[in-house]
Amino acid sequence: MTARIFGTDGVRGLANGEVTAELAVDLGAAAARVLVAHGGFTGQRPVAVVGRDTRISGQFLEHAVVAGLASAGVDVIRLRVLPTPGVAYLTDALGADVGVVISASHNPMPDNGIKFLARGGVKLDDALEREIEALLGQPWERPVGGEVGRVTPYARSEEEYSDYLLRTVDVSLSGTKVVLDCANGAASVVGPHTLRTAGADVVAINDDPDGLNINDGCGSTHLATVRQAVLAQGADVGFAWDGDADRCLAIDHAGNEVDGDQLMAILALDLHERGRLVHDTVVATVMSNLGFVQAMRKADIAVHQTAVGDRYVLEAMREGGYNLGGEQSGHIILSDHATTGDGILTALQVLQRMARTGSTLRDLASVVTTLPQVLLNVRGVDRTRTDDPELVAAVVVEQDKLGESGRVLLRPSGTEPVVRVMVEAATADEASAVAERLADVVRRRLALERGLSDPA
Numbered sequence: 421m422t423a424r425i426f427g428t429d430g431v432r433g434l435a436n437g438e439v440t441a442e443l444a445v446d447l448g449a450a451a452a453r454v455l456v457a458h459g460g461f462t463g464q465r466p467v468a469v470v471g472r473d474t475r476i477s478g479q480f481l482e483h484a485v486v487a488g489l490a491s492a493g494v495d496v497i498r499l500r501v502l503p504t505p506g507v508a509y510l511t512d513a514l515g516a517d518v519g520v521v522i523s524a525s526h527n528p529m530p531d532n533g534i535k536f537l538a539r540g541g542v543k544l545d546d547a548l549e550r551e552i553e554a555l556l557g558q559p560w561e562r563p564v565g566g567e568v569g570r571v572t573p574y575a576r577s578e579e580e581y582s583d584y585l586l587r588t589v590d591v592s593l594s595g596t597k598v599v600l601d602c603a604n605g606a607a608s609v610v611g612p613h614t615l616r617t618a619g620a621d622v623v624a625i626n627d628d629p630d631g632l633n634i635n636d637g638c639g640s641t642h643l644a645t646v647r648q649a650v651l652a653q654g655a656d657v658g659f660a661w662d663g664d665a666d667r668c669l670a671i672d673h674a675g676n677e678v679d680g681d682q683l684m685a686i687l688a689l690d691l692h693e694r695g696r697l698v699h700d701t702v703v704a705t706v707m708s709n710l711g712f713v714q715a716m717r718k719a720d721i722a723v724h725q726t727a728v729g730d731r732y733v734l735e736a737m738r739e740g741g742y743n744l745g746g747e748q749s750g751h752i753i754l755s756d757h758a759t760t761g762d763g764i765l766t767a768l769q770v771l772q773r774m775a776r777t778g779s780t781l782r783d784l785a786s787v788v789t790t791l792p793q794v795l796l797n798v799r800g801v802d803r804t805r806t807d808d809p810e811l812v813a814a815v816v817v818e819q820d821k822l823g824e825s826g827r828v829l830l831r832p833s834g835t836e837p838v839v840r841v842m843v844e845a846a847t848a849d850e851a852s853a854v855a856e857r858l859a860d861v862v863r864r865r866l867a868l869e870r871g872l873s874d875p876a
Contacts, residue, residue, distance in 0.1 A: 425556075426549040428729050430535030432524050435477035439532050441484040443556075448488020448520070450555040451536055452569075454548060455494065455517055465569065469514055471499035471507035471577065472522035473606040473664045476631030477532045481522045485534060489520075490569035491562060499577040503606040503665035505762035506581035508541035512759070513580065518544075523606070526641050526662035529634050541759045543734060578610040585614050588757050589768055591775045594619035598771070599658035599671075601646040603639025604629040607665035611764050618768060623653050634663045640750055640763075647671045657774070657781045661763035667750040668763035670770065672782040680750040681712035682785040683770060687754070688721055688744055689787065690773045696743075696756075697721065703736045703745030705729070710827045710844045711790045719787075728831070730761060791826070792848035794855040796841045801866035803832035803839050814861045818843075818854050828854065830862075839866065 425431050431447065433439045455466045468489050472478035478501075486496045497514060499507060504521045511519030519537035527533075536544040536552070598620045602608040604627070612624040626638035626645065638645045640660045650658035650671045658671040670678040684702060691697035701722040704712065713723050724740065726732040730753070733745040737755055746752035751761035758765055774781060805811075811830075819828045826845035833840065841858050845851035 425553060428731050429525070430521070430533050432527065432531060432533035434530055435475065435481065435524075435532035439477075439481065439534065441480055444481045444484035444534060445488040445491075446556050447534055447552065448485040449492045449560070450488075450552045451518060451520075452489050452492030452494040453555055453560060454551045456492070457551075466494045466517040467497065467515070468494050468518045468520060469497045469499055469507060469511050469516045469574075470520040470522070471502035471504075471510075471606075473503075473524075474501055474604060474608070474629035474631060474634050475524070475529055475532055475663070477530075478522045479631075481532055481534065485520055485522065486571055490571050492569070493563040493567050494518075494569045496569055496571045498571065498573045500573070501606055501609075502577050502581065503610065503762070503764065504535070505666055505758055505760050505765065506577065506606075506610065508537055508758065508760045509581055509584055510574075510577060511537050511539070511541040513584070521664070523664040525664045526635060526639070526667060529632055529636060537759075543731060543760070578613075582610050582614045582617065585764055585768060586617055588765060589618050589772060591772055592619040593768075593771050593775055595621075596657070596771060596774065597621040597623070597653065597655040598767075599623045599625060599646055599649045599653055599655045600627070600767075601625050601638055601640075601649070601658065601660040602627040603635050603661055603663050603665075604633040605635065605639065605661065605663035605665060607661050607764060611661065611665065611767075614764055615767065615771075618771075620771065623649065623655060625649050639663065640667045640669045643669060643671060643677055647675050647677070651675050657771070659763070659767040659770075662750075665763040666761040668752065668766040669750040670767075670781060672785065673780060674782055676782060676785075678781060678785045679790075680746055680748040680752060681709050681790070682788045683750065683766060684708075684744065684746050684752055685712055685715050685788045686773055686784045687752070687766075687769055688716060689719060690769070690776070691744060692719060692721055698741055698743045701740065701742050703733050703740070703742050705733060705747050706829055706831075707748055707842070709748070709788070709790050709793060711788050715788045734760075791844040791846065792851045793842065793844045794848070794851040796855045796859045798839045798841060798859050798862045798866075800837055801839055801862055803837055803866075805866050806830050806832050806839060808865045811861050811865050814858060818858060822850075822854065826851070826854070828858065830858070
């Protein structure tokens, strides 16, 4: 059996380490063969679109994936540098049978990844990923002569993606000064251009990628950079994207961080007030702050919570027909417009809410009172035993003490001998005390199950 190489968001790892040119060629060819096996193409041959972020390793990985696809008879359209949501949009808009994104998102520059999208720009399902994995390294009959695929560059990818984003805006953003931290990533050109076209006064920073500086001390994982720029420029708001621009976090005019929960609350209230929030429900993960859930409850908006990971948010949104969901990390999905998280789209919609209401971002975000949150990783324990009766009882006792003013969550790691203890409470001291008590129970009970005296 082929080892499982697909994670929750495609194949990802050290470029030229785990993610090699050889693997990229093989993945491209295997994906093409799976497409051929399933048929139902939009044309005589399957068509793929391929885009990437600005990592230098993306250059050779893009060519390798393209080679694999074309060698198996797939016609390939090269979108070149484009945000992940832009690739998803053009997969649908160009009628492609598959989309491929070469990116490691918010990871450091040395990493890279390969993600496949199905027709319509939606994430490839697990069954198709398993089919692709099963074909890796296996012998196959290669097409020859005129049966191999054609490769075509596409010059209008950024222009068409920007036009699509602008169609989601129905008010002018004129008079709003915005700092954009582009993370030296895939949105470095199309992001500032789109917001300027929408009328905003844009100051772009970290918008000069050289292949090596993506996510380097900037973007959504390093908010101090955009905070400093907002204060120095006297801007109304700052937005920070990650390397492939599928995430968005913000800074208000006073330098306060506005996280994904607060951005979702702003967008949920906007849709709710305009009668456009499907089933008056927003989808979030179990890691969303209790303050967010309480704010939504106060506004008569339900919160459907899922396991951690955007794939679970997407699944719940599709199953329930919901049109807004996301994570604290700023990966926000507005399914009326997009099939994946889109940082530029999120920024545009938040700016629209500010323009419609005449409110500052700080005022809009204030609907969420974020509770202090403490997360402890307890290592060296049996992560399969979080149903231990004594541990379960201890969680119940602590939750009863917190009542509606706090929350306890135990999550086993999916890959490591780690149990994550998360506690929210009215004060940071209370949250820390509860988390430490529960961590002690985890160490004692789950270590004993394995006969360990010192799990740390």
